[in-house]
Amino acid sequence: MLASIKSNHLQSESKKLGMMYFRVAIILFGAQLLMGLIAATQFLVPGFLFEIFDFSVARMVHINALVVWMLYAMLGAVYYMIPDETGMETVGVGLGKLAFWVLTAAVTIVVLVYIFIQVGSGSESTIWLINEGREYLEAPRWADIGIVVVVLVFYWNVFATFMKGQKTGIMTVMVANLMALAGLYLAGMFYTDNISMDQFWWWWVIHLWVEATWEVFVGTLAAYALIKIINAKREIVEMWLWIEVLMLFGSGILGLGHHYFWIGTPEYWWEIGALFSALEPVPLVAMFVHVLYDWGKEQGVAEQEGHRNVMRNGPAMAWIVANAFGNFLGAGVWGFFHTLPQVNIYTHGTQFTAAHGHLAFFGAYATILIGMMYLGLQGAYGIKTLKATFKSKMGIVLIISGVLGMTVALTIAGYEQVLVERAELGAGWNAFFAAQELPWYVQAQTWRTIMGVVTFVGFVYLVWDLLTIGKQARLAQQAEA
Amino acid sequence: MDKENLSVWTSIPFWRRSAAWVTGFAVMLLIWLSFDTLGQISMGSDEDLKNGITKRVPGPTVINYEIDYKMSEKRGGEVPVIGKKELFFGKEWSEQEAADLLHLGKLTSQAKNCMNCHTLLGNGGYYAPDLTKAWLDPAWREGGPLQGMTGKNTKEEAMAEFLMHPSQYPTHARMMPDLGITAEEAKGLVAFLKHMSSIDTNGFPRNFSKTVEQFTAGGTNAR
Numbered sequence: 001m002l003a004s005i006k007s008n009h010l011q012s013e014s015k016k017l018g019m020m021y022f023r024v025a026i027i028l029f030g031a032q033l034l035m036g037l038i039a040a041t042q043f044l045v046p047g048f049l050f051e052i053f054d055f056s057v058a059r060m061v062h063i064n065a066l067v068v069w070m071l072y073a074m075l076g077a078v079y080y081m082i083p084d085e086t087g088m089e090t091v092g093v094g095l096g097k098l099a100f101w102v103l104t105a106a107v108t109i110v111v112l113v114y115i116f117i118q119v120g121s122g123s124e125s126t127i128w129l130i131n132e133g134r135e136y137l138e139a140p141r142w143a144d145i146g147i148v149v150v151v152l153v154f155y156w157n158v159f160a161t162f163m164k165g166q167k168t169g170i171m172t173v174m175v176a177n178l179m180a181l182a183g184l185y186l187a188g189m190f191y192t193d194n195i196s197m198d199q200f201w202w203w204w205v206i207h208l209w210v211e212a213t214w215e216v217f218v219g220t221l222a223a224y225a226l227i228k229i230i231n232a233k234r235e236i237v238e239m240w241l242w243i244e245v246l247m248l249f250g251s252g253i254l255g256l257g258h259h260y261f262w263i264g265t266p267e268y269w270w271e272i273g274a275l276f277s278a279l280e281p282v283p284l285v286a287m288f289v290h291v292l293y294d295w296g297k298e299q300g301v302a303e304q305e306g307h308r309n310v311m312r313n314g315p316a317m318a319w320i321v322a323n324a325f326g327n328f329l330g331a332g333v334w335g336f337f338h339t340l341p342q343v344n345i346y347t348h349g350t351q352f353t354a355a356h357g358h359l360a361f362f363g364a365y366a367t368i369l370i371g372m373m374y375l376g377l378q379g380a381y382g383i384k385t386l387k388a389t390f391k392s393k394m395g396i397v398l399i400i401s402g403v404l405g406m407t408v409a410l411t412i413a414g415y416e417q418v419l420v421e422r423a424e425l426g427a428g429w430n431a432f433f434a435a436q437e438l439p440w441y442v443q444a445q446t447w448r449t450i451m452g453v454v455t456f457v458g459f460v461y462l463v464w465d466l467l468t469i470g471k472q473a474r475l476a477q478q479a480e481a
Numbered sequence: 482m483d484k485e486n487l488s489v490w491t492s493i494p495f496w497r498r499s500a501a502w503v504t505g506f507a508v509m510l511l512i513w514l515s516f517d518t519l520g521q522i523s524m525g526s527d528e529d530l531k532n533g534i535t536k537r538v539p540g541p542t543v544i545n546y547e548i549d550y551k552m553s554e555k556r557g558g559e560v561p562v563i564g565k566k567e568l569f570f571g572k573e574w575s576e577q578e579a580a581d582l583l584h585l586g587k588l589t590s591q592a593k594n595c596m597n598c599h600t601l602l603g604n605g606g607y608y609a610p611d612l613t614k615a616w617l618d619p620a621w622r623e624g625g626p627l628q629g630m631t632g633k634n635t636k637e638e639a640m641a642e643f644l645m646h647p648s649q650y651p652t653h654a655r656m657m658p659d660l661g662i663t664a665e666e667a668k669g670l671v672a673f674l675k676h677m678s679s680i681d682t683n684g685f686p687r688n689f690s691k692t693v694e695q696f697t698a699g700g701t702n703a704r
Contacts, residue, residue: 127588195587242496256511265518431690433610
């Protein structure tokens with residue numbers, strides 16, 4: 001009997017591959033949080049691991065683990081949804097599995113080099129072998145090329161399966177959007193002595209990922225998940241998806257201008273960036289309304305038909321609702337706070353940005369990707385209705401409280417820094433440290449660290465839940481039958 | 482909704498077409514603006530500097546000139562002002578030498594991962610001061626505490642000395658770690674910083690080190 005509990009109920013190899021990606025993603029998520037805790041501690045205790053594991057290293061691994069776990073979970077989500085959407089098995093799933101192992105080996109080597117070698121001499125070989133030294137895109141060039149190859153395999157799998165199978169609206173958006181997402185990575189793969197040129201292209205990757213293509217990706221995931229979880233009507237979901245594409249790309253692509261205020265680029269980006277990035281929250285409100293409206297509507301339909309509950313996966317839906325709200329709050333509201341150049345000339349490059357970064361990455365991406373993991377588990381254990389456990393609830397409550405707490409603390413630290421370092425003292429070395437040593441700033445950083453620990457405890461509950469919820473639900477389902 | 486087509490507002494083809502047009506328009510506008518911007522931010526030449534032609538990103542030989550950061554009433558913020566010639570590490574650098582030095586400096590800034598503690602042009606980590614106009618920081622000037630601390634006589638030598646042995650010169654509990662920067666790399670980094678300070682950043686950071694007098698007076702304006 002035990003064997004049947006443990007057995008994987010997924011028939012599709014593509015879905016199994018999706019689960020493999022999810023497993024690595026959750027490990028890297030843990031690594032991200034640990035590195036964040038080290039870096040947060042260094043703000044309070046500057047001597048902590050000094051010249052052993054410096055802030056620069058901890059933060060580099062912190063933000064790289066973030067990007068990579070999200071990409072893993074995104075690839076996993078796509079491999080998981082392909083069979084449902086196209087009605088067939090992914091065409092090159094064997095090659096896909098090989099690519100998974102190649103990528104995982106490469107990520108392991110890159111991380112070990114980051115941790116143990118850290119920095120190199122000022123030469124091309126460092127850029128190729130150790131660390132490219134460009135925030136978020138630190139992966140050395142050899143790994144960049146490896147990533148491109150792996151992504152080509154992945155994209156071929158998505159594209160070829162799409163061409164052979166059903167062409168749903170969700171998959172149409174997915175295929176087009178993934179091409180842009182993958183292609184943009186190339187803009188970050190060259191070296192230049194001109195720092196303005198460097199950052200111009202760097203933002204093409206970073207911004208057009210997180211404020212355009214990743215957002216559309218989230219829209220497609222939410223569309224798919226709503227159909228799976230609450231039986232939302234495909235036509236409504238797909239119509240919303242096209243409206244979201246219109247609004248997200250309509251605002252997000254030229255919203256890129258808000259990164260071109262101060263890097264040497266011309267002044268016309270002030271107006272372009274301000275106008276379009278100010279519109280960026282609009283689709284996020286729409287997505288929020290859409291998720292809750294559909295839920296209410298489908299629940300109403302279910303009740304009329306005499307079913308008690310439309311919900312098929314409680315924890316996944318909880319994370320998707322957290323996504324709808326978190327995306328609007330973190331990316332939308334916290335982004336809008338400092339997107340106008342009149343404000344940004346003071347807030348640019350302060351803890352204000354860190355506050356926005358934390359809530360936006362979490363709200364817009366981490367939430368829905370965790371939701372997709374729960375959806376995957378439901379399939380892997382063949383559960384008809386997955387209900388949230390105590391551990392699921394502890395996970396979601398503690399992680400959300402922790403991240404919100406960190407965001408509030410960093411926002412307060414940001415206010416201090418903006419007013420004292422920038423407005424009062426006019427930047428500079430002395431101004432920077434004057435602000436960093438203010439009691440209110442230190443107090444805010446202390447709260448950030450405490451809230452980071454809360455987040456980590458929530459993560460422990462989350463992993464514990466992910467490891468046990470499937471088995472438990474499977475047993476309960478068998479007991480009922 | 483496809484079939485019934487009760488209203489254009491619930492028509493999937495309408496929204497699909499609109500999405501495609503809006504995205505296409507945004508991409509075209511972005512590409513057009515990008516071409517214009519790339520022209521404006523390409524590095525200037527030695528000739529431009531000699532002829533007093535202002536470029537948003539001057540050529541590497543800008544290290545041979547004095548750089549200031551002055552309020553422009555017309556622009557409403559501070560702009561870099563390139564002044565008369567000055568020696569840099571005791572010499573004037575030829576076009577090729579300056580380009581090589583900047584190349585070494587920029588490479589070193591990436592190899593040493595500066596950007597994960599500091600911000601460059603305001604982008605990076607928030608653990609250490611912004612380096613956009615670090616070259617212009619009064620603390621490195623003659624009589625400034627950072628120059629005084631290193632015992633060197635010029636700004637560039639003081640900065641290079643600090644970069645090579647940062648943990649020997651603690652200014653605060655939070656210190657810069659020793660990253661194994663060589664003497665040549667340190668020179669390159671200082672050239673990179675001096676070059677960066679000459680970039681027209683539309684007035685960022687605003688009111689840079691405006692409190693320098695207050696600072697030298699011991700942190701107060703009270704007389």
